[in-house]
Amino acid sequence: MAAEAEFADHGFDGVSVRQIALRADVPVALINYHYGSKEGLYRAIFEMRAPMIIDQRMAGLRLAEMEPDQERKVEMIVKAVLVPNLHMRSTEKNSSYARILAREVADPKSHHRKVIGEFFDPVAYRVTEALHKAMPDRTIEEIHWGYxxxxxxxxxxxxxxGRISRLSAGRCDPEDEMTTSTHLVALMKAALLYGRVPKKD
Amino acid sequence: MAAEAEFADHGFDGVSVRQIALRADVPVALINYHYGSKEGLYRAIFEMRAPMIIDQRMAGLRLAEMEPDQERKVEMIVKAVLVPNLHMRSTEKNSSYARILAREVADPKSHHRKVIGEFFDPVAYRVTEALHKAMPDRTIEEIHWGYxxxxxxxxxxxxxxGRISRLSAGRCDPEDEMTTSTHLVALMKAALLYGRVPKKD
DNA sequence: AAAGTTCTTGTCAACTTGTTCAAATATGCT
DNA sequence: AGCATATTTGAACAAGTTGACAAGAACTTT
Known part of the structure; x- marks a missing residue:
């Protein structure tokens, strides 16, 4: 899908239906016929890609639930959340979708488009649930802020x-899925396990 | 500046100069006269606001450097980075700029990438430097991934x-600057202090 | 007060925007 | 085959876009 790349590069408002059509080498009207509207096309991308990432996350969660050791359990939950996305990002075919997803999640305007909530909220609940079960002494607030x-x-x-690569003079490269995952998992595992807010006396 | 609010809500491409002019109750042409173009206006926002946040962060760093205790030092560095921005966000007048900044940093197609690099890279170097000095046993990679x-x-x-508020049934509210800062600082402090990647044997 | 400069304004032209339409083509079914 | 439905197409549409211009208003400086 050519639309993915365009949306990824320029954002929903940053690209026109004509640009997408041109890149896909199809007449403009085809898009509206098949997807109804520009937003329909946008949603279709999520409807096609989201299940994949969600399934992987769910599968990771199921594995984590079987782990008896608390520390490892938390680590597995962190991995279940992070790894599928980071992997998708470094896959050539799916890297566009990864960037769209990132953009969408960080975009306050996405509230109107809905889509994040629809697709990803259910799995988000599962994650926070699993976290709370793994660390029952935490408050609900701590769990959610951790997530x-x-x-x-x-x-x-x-x-x-490209900022981290620039700042680190090329020593850190998000393209390197293995190293990136290792670092981020280690960081977030520690954050969740040892990051406690000082309780008011 | 009315432009801030509009840019914050809809993004650079999501809003037109006319909408901004309408909201600011000035003729459209005025904007082009003063800022040359839509992008000029956008850039002007950053040039006006960036120094403020940078100064605060630098000041926080200087304080952190004087702290002898390692654990506290790291905490102070984390605070120096997070708190100014989180505070700005919850200030009525500046919340728009905070959202623009957030959007911009996450946007691969930054319209003024140079400004971000120009203004924020120097302080970024200072932060990583301070972190490395506080935790000399860490690799450069660990420091940068932490940042x-x-x-x-x-x-x-x-x-x-609005996602965390939704997911937590209203129990977590980013508008509550105090609680938000407390949680995030605690999390990131732990991540930096205890998040070590397993070194290959 | 006069002249020069800077600022403000309504209007304009050239162009994109997302979407729709009727006509043309392809496909499936009996 | 012939008919009905689905798809594809180029053109057209109304609405909105940016940036530019000349003409006026409001300051500064002489």
Missing amino acids: QAMLGVMVYTMADT | QAMLGVMVYTMADT
Whole structure:
């Protein structure tokens, strides 16, 4: 799908239906015929790609639930959330979708388009549930802020602007899926396990 | 500046100069006269606001450098990075700029990439430097990924899409600056202090 | 007060935008 | 085959886009 690449590069408002049609080498009207509208096309991308990532995350969660050791369990939950997305990002065919997803999650205007909530909220609930079960001593707030943190790190890395590579003089490269995952998982695992807010006396 | 609010809500491509002019109750042509173009206006926002946030971060870093205790030092660095932005977000007048910044940092097609690099890279170097000095046993990669994580969490929270509030049934609210900062600082402090990648044997 | 400069304004032309329409083509079914 | 439905197409549409212009208003400086 050519639309993915265009949306990924310029955002929903940054690209016109004509640009997409041109790139896909089809008449403009075809898009409206098949998807109803520009937004329909946009949604179709999610409807096609979302299940894949969601399934992987769910599968990771099921594995994590079987792990008895707390520390490992948390690590597996973190991995279940981060790894599928980071992997998708480094896959040539899916990298566009990864950037669209990152953009959409970070876009306040996406609230109107809905789509994130529809597709990803259910799995989000599963994650927070699993986290709370793994660390029952945490408050609900701690769990949710922890999840928020995981998502933020993930999205920011998925949307990579080339900044970390520039700042680190090329030593850190988000394209390197293995190293990236290792670092981010280690960081977020520690954040979740050891990041406690000082309780008010 | 009315332009801030519009840009924040709809993004650079999502809003027209006319909408901005209408909201600001000025003729359209005025904007082009003063800022040359739509992009000029956009850039002007950053040039006006960026120094403020940078100064605060630098000041926080200087304070952190004086702290002898390692754990506290890292915490102070984290605070120096996160708190100014989170505070700005919850300030009525500046919340728009915070959302623009969040959007911009996550946008691969930054309209003024040079401005971001120009303004924010120097302070970024200072942060990673300070982190490395506080934790000399870490690899450069660990330091940079840690910084990346901090930024991701911050940006994602600043761009708040209302998701965490929805998922947590209203129990977590990014508008509540105090609680938000407390949680995020605790998380990222732990991530930096205890998040080590398993070294290959 | 006069002249020069800067700022403000309504209007304009050239162009894109997303979407729709009737006509043309392809496909499936009996 | 012939008919009915589905798809594809180029052109057209109304609405909105940006940036530019000349003409006027409001300051500064002489």
